[in-house]
Amino acid sequence: MIKTHHFVFLILLALFSNSIYASTQEASTTGPVCGNSIVESGEQCDDTDLNGATCALQGFSGGTLSCSASCNFNTSACTSGGGGGGGGGGSIPPASSTAVNFSGKAYPKSVVTILKDAQIVTTVAAGTDANFSTLITSLSAGNYIFSVYSEDKDGRRSGLLTFPVSVTAGATTNISGIFLAPTIAVDKKEVKRGDNIAIFGQSAIQSDIIISVNSEEEFFAKTISDKDGIYLYNFDTSVLEYGSHNTKSKASIGNQLVSGFSPLINFKVSTQNIPAQLPPQAPAKGDLDTNSRVNLVDFSIVAYWYKKSNPPVKVDLNNDRVVNLIDFSIMAFYWTG
Amino acid sequence: MKKNFKIKLIILLTLVFFFSRHVLAAGLELNAERNTLQENEVFMLTVFLNTEGDSINTVEGNLKYDDNFLKAEIVNIGGSFISFWVEKPNLKTLETIHFSGIIPGGISTVKGEVFKIVFRTKKTGDTNLLLNNVNLFLNDGEGSLAPAKIINTNIKIIQGVNAQNTLDLISGDKIFPEKFNIMRSQDSSLFDNKYFIAFSTTDKNSGIDHYQVCELFKCVKAESPFLLKNQTPFYHVKVNAYDMNGNFTSSTLISPWLILLTASLLSVIFIFGFYFYRRYLYNYRI
Secondary structure (H helix, E strand, O other): OHHHHHHHHHHHHHHHHHHHHHHHHHHOOOOOOOOOOOOOOOOOOEOOEOOOOOOHHHOOOEEOOEEOOOOOEEOOOEEOOOOOOOOOOOOOOOOOOOEEEEEEEOOOOOEEEEEEOOEEEEEEEOOOOOEEEEEEOOOOOEEEEEEEEEEOOOOOEOOOEEEEEEEOOOOEEEEEEEEOOOOOEEOEEEEEOOOEEEEEEEOOOOOEEEEEEEOOOEEEEEEEOOOOOEEEEEEEHHHOOOEEEEEEEEEEEOOOEEOOOOOOEEEEEEOOOEEOOOOOOOOOOOOOOOOOOOOHHHHHHHHHHOOOOOOOHHHOOOOOOOOOHHHHHHHHHOOOO | OHHHHHHHHHHHHHHHHHHHHHHHOEEEEEEEOOOEEEOOOEEEEEEEEEOOOOOEEEEEEEEEOOOOOEEEEEEEOOOOOOOEEEEOOOOOOOOEEEEEEEEEEEEOOOOEEEEEEEEEEOOOEEEEEEEEEEEEEEOOOOOOEEOEEEEOEEEEEEOOOOOOOOOOOOOOOOOOOOOOOOEEEEEOOEEEEEEEEEOOOOOOOOOEEEEEEEEOOEEEEEOOOEEOOOOOOOOEEEEEEEEOOOOEEEEEEEOHHHHHHHHHHHHHHHHHHHHHHHHHHHHHHO
């Protein structure tokens, strides 16, 4: 009897430990297999397959390039050129992986989100100087669309800044000088003509902010963001006609870095003041599953109803009673990943 | 006299405005690697987007060809900038290849690849490759249409011994599809509020061919969104993304509850096992 218990215990133990092990294995995405003599995504080389690379292509004058056990280039047998007299031993350039490096300015202490082919690949915190930098690795050679956006201290998002990038195998592509557009908000959604409307938001510190107010005539105003990147401009609405207007802003630093325009904010000039609501945490449109994001799940919902009859009201983003490419375009604009 | 001058000026400015808009309009262009080919020869045609400074986030169109002169053999989306295809270009319909897809956040490009297609010439003669029903949508949050300029191309097929009768875009692909995540969700507008999964990835070489979803021990060819059979909180689902050459990348989504349950069961077994083992040792000594 006791022997039976012993057996049962051992069998169950083996079974469950195997199950746990299998789950752990399954949890990871199947990646490249180093040692199968096939160069796969994330590998520079594999065994004898050097993917066409040579010492010369790695910056050496000659020698034999080989592949390390971790499927990176081994340049120890590569030789450097003649060296030209007396310079103290040139350093061997490290073999680089296939990667893209992003750097630029967002807003002080903001979280910058990087999307790869419209799906979030990483987030990085900007410093107090609004600078950020991050390296995206494990890429294949090919065409990618990278997008960058950030959120200010009040949760307002910048627009998506997209970069079509052709990535080269074994090289790091630098995308530098990114300057995200300022965020923008107004204190009133309806303003009494002649009263001021406060236009504010966040950008990099000490940036020149150009504010545009679109009316029949376009008005421009200029201000400077403070040490926290925050800017505020009180716009006198006496120059505006009654009716709907919108405003947007862009930033520049020393005429060298110039951002694009922020998203448009609408307001109305009328006979009364109505305060604007707090910044919405969710995108204005496209967040169908109400998780404050517009991403693949929302795309899937719209794709399911594409060209089908009687779509749910919330899926029909422009309220024309059909789900067509206009709805996809609207969703693509509000995308967050 | 003054009035005439004003009218002429207005007409001139209107024409300049109209034509400048036309010249600078975003558009799609067909680009054949060669325009004069021999019979039974293959060539690659690429559909390019030039946004002319606009930001375009949705692209749609039809590529038309004459089946008397050309046979469409392979569609390649590996180099495309399209992030999500609404209708992936395919060869199911003779003489028409329909395509539509989106680029979240928009793209501004001079020569962005939409997709490539390999054609084989059939018989001598002149034939046109044409784009129609092209719609380009601006990234403006309203789904506005951009005026679209189309540049078509034509192919001259001559007699002779063909120089190239194979163009292998697939079997040389050793690169795995990109890693990806599975998203599990539920929504009142889909599958009666039951749980589904959404997934998507790209392959930078031959392009994604299909997906396979595995629940428990059964795998099926599937598309996103996919209604889950297992609607309990203890889910375990795997998605395999295959490229055209059969390379695949897997992603697995496991419920934290399932992991917790398994760990708990294992702990119970350990405790009982230890208890019985001690009893066994005790009895053995007796």
